[in-house]
Amino acid sequence: MKWWMLCKVAWVALQVNLMRSILTMLGIIIGVAAVIIMLALGAGAQHEVDQQIKNLGGNVFVVFARGRASSGARGASGSVQTLTEMDAEAIEQQIPQVSVAAPTIWANAQVIYGNMNWAPSVRGVDNRIFPAQNWQLAHGREFSAAELNSAGRVAIIGATVQRELFGASDPIGQTIRVDRTPVTVIGVLDAKGQNTQGNDQDDLIFMPLDTVRKRIAGMTLASPRAVRSLIVQVADERDMALVEQEMEALLRQRMRTTGTDAPFQIRNLSEMVETRARTMQIFNGLLAAVASVSLLVGGIGIMNIMLVSVTERTREIGLRMAVGAEPADILRQFLIEAMLLCSLGGLLGLSIAVLVTRSLEKFAGFTAIIQPEVVLLSIGFSAMIGIFFGYYPARKASKLQPIDALRHE
């Protein structure tokens, strides 16, 4: 019998017991939907991580001053051991693989413009922050040397701050108040969007280091040139390990510490992000594995129903044999029926997965990516389940003796 005729016969058989067919498919539907959703969420998370690493640059270290910068004084001799702007210079000059080391201080402050009020993260920086973190200016200019040296009352604002305080109007040249200090906006940053933790990366204000040190209330630093962190960019990603070692040695030497509790800490940001991503992927993979167990259970359900179907239709099988169906024809007929059940289940599962991931993206802010190969794989896999679990009942049908099948009550 021709393949398309067999498909038609199988289709008719499935329609006859429509409710039963749907219930039988349910296991496959749920299994396929769950597997695809899990893999889509995993792929989405990976995509976001990649995006974030691209934003950070895979070649960036952050050197943190350990603990609170204001309590950096630990040397018994009164020498101050804390991270300073000079450390940034030293790293840049003495480690040739480092392309830029940007010192930063950060604080939180109220920012007021007219009757608008906002509380972004305030960063004391110099112009090295732009290459170090891949910031681009959307409007305006960077800090001038005079502004940097004399604690100039100027600010470069992030896209979110612009939106919240200025809306559509041009912020350049406007005066905003950071805590009680009036500062002039000289630039606006290009938007970076959210990072993987859902934090808004554009909710910040850059001001010169000294401006933050001297004019933002509540900032008492251990030394006049102390900073809270250095953002260190390495020219070539392959030198990361080497730079980390040299930086560690250099900073220890400069701070004269040898113990385990050095007053600084070197973190590789992309590594942190990746570690988190890997954990998440393992978790998603586990869920997908659990989901595929339901595929297996679905397959057993298919086998059960196919066995029932063979028994119910024994006389039909006998008649088909009497008019010329070979065992192979009967085998194919029931195999195709099982495959059709499973593939339809797979397709329905896929549709449900698409709906669910769409709404997760829309209403819960997830990123989900359904990869084409995952679709092919899961549909193919469900058809395979059909073949695997349909084979035994189909073979049983094909082995019937025509006369026994015809006489079956």
Add this chain to the structure above:
Amino acid sequence: MSQAVIESLGLTKTYRMGSQQVHALAGVDVHIQQGEFIAVMGPSGSGKSTFMNMLGCLDSPSSGEIRIQGENVTHLSAAELARIRNRYIGFVFQQFNLLPRTTALDNVLLPLLYRKDHDGNNDFASECLRRVGLAERMDHHPSQLSGGQQQRVAIARALVNQPAVVLADEPTGALDTETGLEIMQLFQQLNQEGKTIVLVTHEPEVAAFASRQLIFRDGRLQSDKQVQAESASEHLARYRAQKQQEGLA
């Protein structure tokens, strides 16, 4: 004597029921020629159905041979036997055995669908349905047809592969007298057109329409004689006239 269409040689069938042996057939030799109309008679359990099933290659003998157009088919594989049935045999069953939820035409087409060389042409299937008087009922499902009409569809299905022999096991068994006579009339006409027909029946009145009668008893052929066939058309006409009279009375 010319080449037999289908023949049995020393055919036996023994069923083992626990320690007991049932000899359903105990050595049957029958040669069936092209164009014969044979009635198989005998008491219940005498082996008629067993014999027919083996003629039609639905069942395999314990010993002996079935030959179809001279070829011994006894030791063929299941697939080869399926091809033999498809090509040489047309079955008509007591219980019609039509596929439900399938139109009359599709039921008739069924044997052709199992042919590797079928070209998808349905003309001959429609022609067969027309031949059995169901030209208007091709798209009806079995549940929408009377018993007699269902049996006609089954006969059309038995004709569609242009078989060497049509085997019918009690084809009128599930029908009332008048419908039974109509079916016998159809068989007689088909025989007159040259079809070879073997038909099992309990009723001597039905057997009377055949031209040769085989009588089985205890798995053996008790008698095998040529007879003068009565006309089913005449019987049908007489029956209808009588019924009309009874209705009037």
